[in-house]
Amino acid sequence: MTRKVVVYIAASLDGYIAGEGDDLGFLEMATKEGEDYGYADFMKTIDTVILGRRTFDWLLRMNVFAYPGKEVYVVTNQNLESIEGMQYFCGEPQKLIAQLQEKPGRNIFCDGGASLIHSLLCENLVDELTISYLPVLLGKGIPLFSSDREKTLLQFVSAKTFDTGLLQIHYKMLK
Amino acid sequence: MTRKVVVYIAASLDGYIAGEGDDLGFLEMATKEGEDYGYADFMKTIDTVILGRRTFDWLLRMNVFAYPGKEVYVVTNQNLESIEGMQYFCGEPQKLIAQLQEKPGRNIFCDGGASLIHSLLCENLVDELTISYLPVLLGKGIPLFSSDREKTLLQFVSAKTFDTGLLQIHYKMLK
Numbered sequence: 001m002t003r004k005v006v007v008y009i010a011a012s013l014d015g016y017i018a019g020e021g022d023d024l025g026f027l028e029m030a031t032k033e034g035e036d037y038g039y040a041d042f043m044k045t046i047d048t049v050i051l052g053r054r055t056f057d058w059l060l061r062m063n064v065f066a067y068p069g070k071e072v073y074v075v076t077n078q079n080l081e082s083i084e085g086m087q088y089f090c091g092e093p094q095k096l097i098a099q100l101q102e103k104p105g106r107n108i109f110c111d112g113g114a115s116l117i118h119s120l121l122c123e124n125l126v127d128e129l130t131i132s133y134l135p136v137l138l139g140k141g142i143p144l145f146s147s148d149r150e151k152t153l154l155q156f157v158s159a160k161t162f163d164t165g166l167l168q169i170h171y172k173m174l175k
Numbered sequence: 176m177t178r179k180v181v182v183y184i185a186a187s188l189d190g191y192i193a194g195e196g197d198d199l200g201f202l203e204m205a206t207k208e209g210e211d212y213g214y215a216d217f218m219k220t221i222d223t224v225i226l227g228r229r230t231f232d233w234l235l236r237m238n239v240f241a242y243p244g245k246e247v248y249v250v251t252n253q254n255l256e257s258i259e260g261m262q263y264f265c266g267e268p269q270k271l272i273a274q275l276q277e278k279p280g281r282n283i284f285c286d287g288g289a290s291l292i293h294s295l296l297c298e299n300l301v302d303e304l305t306i307s308y309l310p311v312l313l314g315k316g317i318p319l320f321s322s323d324r325e326k327t328l329l330q331f332v333s334a335k336t337f338d339t340g341l342l343q344i345h346y347k348m349l350k
Contacts, residue, residue: 013304013329013344013346014190014319014320014324015189015190015320019326026326029328121312121314129188133344135328135329135330135331135346136326136327136328136329137296137320137324137326137327137329138326139296139322139323139324139325139326139327140322140323140324143322144189145189145190145312147314147315147318148314148315149189149312149314149315150314151194151201151311151312151313151314152311152312152314153204153310153311154188154310154311154312154340155310155340156310156336156340156341156342159334159336159342161331161334165329165330165331166331167331167334167344169188169308169342171188171310
């Protein structure tokens with residue numbers, strides 16, 4: 001069975017994955033001791049992480065780059081030398097996905113950013129989509145979905161609600 | 176108790192309330208005999224409908240303008256004569272809301288479009304928000320949420336799922 005490409009991301013109800021200035025402060029409203037919203041279980045289903053360059057730089061800058069035990073690929077259009085714990089992939093994201101899917105393994109987690117997700121959606125490469133909606137309208141910021149894609153039908157899988165007001169929805173792409 | 180302003184609207188999962196060319200064809204995927212997704216019950220909670228001018232013209236053109244037994248106001252910036260079944264309101268939407276809220280009555284339903292919803296959100300005039308997400312990414316069209324608003328905290332009320340794949344979520348605005 002081909003390894004699936006999965007997007008698993010948090011957003012405001014108006015569809016922003018970060019506020020102005022890449023601010024992720026809105027995520028704190030859902031912080032609750034002992035509640036990870038299924039993240040640890042999700043991480044067991046994947047063994048590879050792909051990231052856009054801007055997201056990777058942000059994670060480094062915030063000192064929160066950490067995917068223990070996972071293969072990490074950062075998609076970039078510059079030829080850069082890989083460093084410990086990750087590899088740069090210079091080229092079209094669909095080529096990376098094709099290479100990864102030739103090998104056996106668990107699912108492939110695209111952890112953003114919006115630009116990489118958009119590229120994968122445009123190429124119809126995303127298999128599953130989980131969005132954790134925080135109960136807030138940010139009003140501005142970085143939108144999860146950019147415009148100018150073809151229509152994609154989805155299959156609703158589940159909607160989980162949490163007492164913090166977080167709503168986690170899960171869909172499969174119908175291809 | 177002040178009459179609430181409620182937005183009750185359908186959208187694609189990527190946040191479009193209409194596809195290219197104002198196309199609402201995507202709503203048909205949720206059409207099911209005997210299933211109105213709570214619309215009739217919702218309509219009992221309101222006695223007034225407010226619409227943007229463009230939405231009103233579209234409803235007329237499609238021959239689907241019908242809010243039996245409701246007071247209907249169309250917000251416009253032109254001084255136009257009202258016709259049977261509706262009244263034009265020339266001015267800022269917040270003035271209309273203020274006028275309506277001075278009178279007793281049931282809730283006030285903003286049935287779009289995106290531009291009027293945006294104006295009401297900017298003025299912090301929306302009290303409740305119900306979105307029925309269809310299981311599709313449209314990829315382009317008219318977005319429900321425009322950018323450039325202030326942050327608004329929400330209170331999660333409910334998420335209802337239907338076997339057509341429609342997901343209906345309901346939030347209250349925290350003011």
